[in-house]
Structures are given as structure tokens and as C-alpha cells.
Amino acid sequence: MPSIENATVILQSLQRAGIEVVASLPDAFLVHVIEGLEASNEFLHLPVTREEEGIGICTGAYLGGKRCAMIMQNAGLLNASNALTTTALQIEIPMLLLVLYAGGRGDISFPMLGQVTEGVLGALRIPYYIPETIDQVPDLVAGAVVQTYNAKKPVAIVLHKSVL
């Protein structure tokens, strides 16, 4: 089950990387991260109802000078694919995507979703990193945030449930 300790590491990683605005949609494994975002004064937490909105919101907040992240399940990544393509990639908007890997290695939910996730990221040409352990998360988040600004496109961290 997800732990508060690991959620705290993720939130501290975002804070260290200067992320100020986080759009989110819940997944059961993201619950502590989202509760932490809501409770924190360090982040402007914007809960959305469908992930494509989050890409638009991150775009608007980026234009206003904020460093942004979108937290979602991989089903949400698929929901967000058009906005990622026609806005974030087309216009070159940096944002960090934190994507829960449902149906991934060792998981028994959404097997088809798990199989297409990395292919979708590849087709979108979105660089992505998959930490093996929570210890790898802080450096991967920091590196991904630098890369999203350097490449001027979204960069994803894909999180196995075991990392939460």
C-alpha cells in the first residue's frame, strides 16, 4: 500500500525542484501525495476533473511564470494526449508529468493500459524516467524539471505502485 513516507519524499522532490503549481486527479496510490499537496502551503494545488484540463491549466500557469506539474494515473495520460500534442508539444510548454503506472510490472490492474503506456509516451516523444526505488526519485525529479525547460516539452516520471 502507498506510504506517507514515500509521498513525503515525492513532495519534497517537487519542492526542491521549484515546482509551484500542481494539477492533479486522484488514484488510490496517489492519495498521500494529493493529501500532502492539499495540506501544504508550498504548492498551489489545482484538482481537476479530467486530465486534459490539467495540461491546459499547467500551460496557463507556465505562461504566468510558474513551474508546473500534473499528477495522474496513466489512464489520465491517455486522456491528456490531445492537449499534450496540440498544446504542450506544439507550443513547447515545459511541465513535469508524474504518472502512476497502473498495469505495470507486478500490478494486476488494467493490463492493456499498462502495455500501451510507454508506447504512448514514446509516440508523443515525451522523455520519461521510471525510478526503481523511492531513493531515486529526488534526483530524477530535479533532472526532469531541468530537462523539461531545456527541451521545452513535457517530461514524465512514471511511478510503479511499489515506489509509492
Added chain:
Amino acid sequence: MLRSECLESIVDLFVDVPCFVTVGRTWTEWDALRPGDGNFQVKTLGSGSSHGLGLAMALPDRKIAVLDGDGAVTMNVNGLLTIGRLRPANFIHLVFDNKMYESSASLPTATAYNADLVKFAAAAGIESARRVTTVAEFRDAVENAFQTDGPHFIVADVESPGKATSPAYSRMDETEGKFRFIRFLEAVEDRKIYQDAIDVKQSIE
């Protein structure tokens, strides 16, 4: 009434106001009436309200406007729920409801049948949601939106311009549009907004 008449009636209110403008003829009409770097051309249908919400949250002391259509709003109708939840006071959403996908062969939208966007917005928690049917009412509603806390959701019932000639489309590279919009915000905010990768890297290390 025509959308172009509505737009013409409010141009003078839009001094230093960032605008997210939906694709198609709304853009060409507004861009002709109020050319400038403060207009952001939305590329993902319906996403203008989300862009506007993000900027409104990033710049809470500045009024942010979205110029939208019924096709766009129905595409991202769930976005109204988020606006109704967060209720940014500086958010102004103008919807020109011509009951059709004007840029796509004028095929009818849901508002041509049984959907009422004002009731939808109100039910989503946007208390200042209203419909206007004359240019004078529209102008009054927009003036009020600039003077009072929102979020404001104003639906203007407009007719199709039919075969009337559209203003010329000023095509611009999307990334240039983005940079111009950020420079516009830097000018009106009188501070640096754009962060280069080196700024980001140095801030993290």
C-alpha cells in the same frame, strides 16, 4: 446580434488584459479589433478556459479573460466544474453561443438542442453566470465582470455571420505567439516571468 458587434463593444475595456481566444472566426474577429501580443491563440479545442484558469491562479491580482464558443465549452465542459470549485475571482469567461461548430461546416452543437450552458455553469458552482441577448446587455455584463469579483460566466446569444467575409487570418508560429504573450505579461506585470533552462538549473542546484 453578431459576435463581431459584441466584441467591438468591449474592446476599450481590454487594456492590459491577457486573453485566451478560441480557434476560428472568434480569433480573426478579435485579432482584427484588438491586435496585440496579449491575445493567446488556443490550439486545443476547449482548452482556453483551462489556460485561463491556470493563468488566473498564477496571477491572482490581474483580470484574465477567455473568449470562447459553445463548441469549445461543450468540448471541455468538465472544466467548468473546476472553475466552480476553485472560484478564481479574477476569471472572466465570455462564451459566444451560436449553437454551431462554425469553423466545421456550421454543424449544430448540443446548445442547438437541449443544453443550457448558463444553467450548467451555475450548477457547477459559478454563481455569476448569465445570458445576454443584446449588445448593450453584453457590454454591461463585461463591465461588471471587470469591476466585481468572479468567476464570471457570460453567454452571449449570437447569430452566425453567414456568408459575410471574415477578417483576414494573421497566421503566426505557435512558439512565437507564446513568447510574445509572455513578453506582454512581463510588460504589464513589470517583472521577469520567462525562465530559461539555465535559470531553472541554477535554482535547483
